[in-house]
Amino acid sequence: MKKSLGLLVLLCAIAAACSSSDTPATAPEPVTDPVTTQAPVTEPPTTTEPEPEPGATTTTTTTTTTTTQPPTTTTTPPDPVVDRLPADPDAPVAEWVAGVNAAGWSFHRHLTGNAVSSPMSIGMAFSLSRAGASGDSGASLDEIFGFPEAGTHSAANAVDLRLAEASVEPTTLEVANQLFPDDGFSPLPDFLATAARQYGAAIEPVDTANGAAAADTINRWASERTRGLIPMIVDAGTVQDQKLVLVNTVYLKADWTRQFFAELTEDGQFNTGGNRWVTVPFMRDQSPVERRYVLLDEADAVELPYEGGELAMWLIVPHDAAGLPAVEESLDAAALTGLSRAARTGTVQLAMPKWEQTLPPADLFEWLCPQGFCPGAPFGGIAPDIFISAALHGAKVIVDEKGTEAAAATAVAFPTSMPPEPDLTIVADRPFLWAIVHQDTGALLFVGRLVNPAG
Structure with a gap:
């Protein structure tokens, strides 16, 4: 029986050009929870950036399935690897950005009416998942997102680190990745090494047999990373009995150079x-x-x-x-x-x-499946017989006239x-x-x- 990978491509949250009291500039104090606290850091294994497995099965269009049967790899998940690589000056950044931009624009055109989305969040999450994609699944993602033939993960790392350079007061721009494996499931070491070194992804095991508790842990992490703008991205049914949930967040808070009064x-x-x-x-x-x-x-x-x-x-x-x-x-x-x-x-x-827009968690397969990437696509680079079962994206934007606190107190002449x-x-x-x-x-x-x- 196949095991299921729940890939949840989360969200982007933005508080644009404002210093509103309901979107504080600093992150809240982290929640201390002995059950979900990350394990101590260990030295990462010496690996090269993994390539997709050759000869994998063809992408299917089967509907989402889950299983509570323990997988064949049931060792305790390894400690998170956080030895982030520096940016590679030769990484194909321009090609990665162009492909992700084009895919993001395609998703935007898929949406109707009021619309908000983050090409960066969607692209970063699927770029990370590409590290575990089997042959046909990887080829489909490359076609949709225009990922470079070589150097996809080094390009994503370089982009992420360059975005971080823009996060200087009063601007906050943060990209975060997190892996939530079932506490009885262990992804392959090469995938974990790429996730940590190229994407800065940490690991937080959850008990997906208890869908409500697992969803609470994931939602709490997402809410903290987005300063409360996205309080919930998954429900209990979505994560129940999944083997792995991959989450990406993008958070932006910035002030206009020329404020509105x-x-x-x-x-x-x-x-x-x-x-x-x-x-x-x-x-x-x-x-x-x-x-x-x-x-x-x-x-x-x-x-x-x-x-x-x-x-x-x-x-x-x-x-x-x-x-x-x-x-x-x-x-x-x-x-x-x-x-x-x-x-x-x-x-x-x-x-x-002034405006505020919210995109409730949207099923990305409604956009992806017509392009040939559907539920059931194999991800053998994460673990044998793993496949994708869910992909969601949510977003929120707030745009108003406010600038920094000092600027807001300035008299208008x-x-x-x-x-x-x-x-x-x-x-x-x-x-x-x-x-x-x-x-x-x-x-x-x-x-x-x-x-x-x-x-």
């Missing part, structure tokens, strides 16, 4: 399409601000950089209230991340809504004379596209579509 925020009308309007709070520039922008054929795009200069949000607002589908059809991931290279600088008068005419005026009062990009690597961290800011 709360005193200028006021209600305005947002056209959700078809002559339907909702009233929502709009943030607005006090006067025209020097920003970078791009004039597209059917939309205007403007850059909103974050403190530190490493990250920026691009807002793409169609000229026509019903024009977002055509604008998205005309773009791809390369065009989105290439906006920075095409931008000009000028004065922009901007008004945009209103001009006594009219400001000069801006080079461009953008009023985001219709469905629009947004994306958050890491400037150094070009990685698409988050992408979303706002159709109705009222929910």
Whole structure:
């Protein structure tokens, strides 16, 4: 009987451009739990980056199955390996980023209505799982995510470490990976070594025979890593009797370089399409601000950089209230991340809504299976006869006008004379596209579509 790998591709959580009291900048104190505390660190085995096993069985489209029968490998899980490798300067970073960006854009297009997702979170989780994929499963992932022919894991490691360099006050950008094996199951050493050295993944055994307790442990970890923005990503039924749960989180909290003042925020009308309007709070520039922008054929795009200069949000607002589908059809991931290279600088008068979006845990197989990667795909590089049974992704974004605490306390001085005419005026009062990009690597961290800011 096959054993099941529950691969849970978790989430991304972002509190953009805000220092709100409900999304604190510092992590909460870790929960001390003697049952789930990680074991002491031991020296990692000397291995090279594992390649997928040749000659594996063909990917199937069978439905999810689980088993409570003990696997053939029932030794105690080894201590976590945390000897993280430094970034390889020769790693194929550009190829890895381009493939993950393209896959993330494809998933975004799969979503309907209000949408938020993290190409980085999905790509990082499947890049890690690629270390345990059997031949056909690995080939399918390579096709979907564009992973490099060689050096996938060293590229992921280099990207992760470069993203960490952007996490400098007041910005917090954290990528985390965690393995939750059943406490009677032991993944293969080569997989564990790659997970630890290239992805910084630690191990926390759980008793998946008790689905409720296992889910509580996983959800607590995810909630801590996302500062409470994602309090739950799995339920008891999802993890019951699974042999391994792999979780990735991406958390971002950043302040605008040029903040919006709360005193200028006021209600305005947002056209959700078809002559339907909702009233929502709009943030607005006090006067025209020097920003970078791009004039597209059917939309205007403007850059909103974050403190530190490493990250920026691009807002793409169609000229026509019903024009977002055509604008998205005309773009791809390369065009989105290439906006920075095409931008000009000028004065922009901007008004945009405050918004909050949530993507409840979504079944990634609804997107992946039509591309040939379905439940039942074998992952013999994790353990013999292991297959994937679940893949979920959830996200949350909060966008408001707040900056740092000191900036929020600054008095607003209103001009006594009219400001000069801006080079461009953008009023985001219709469905629009947004994306958050890491400037150094070009990685698409988050992408979303706002159709109705009222929910």
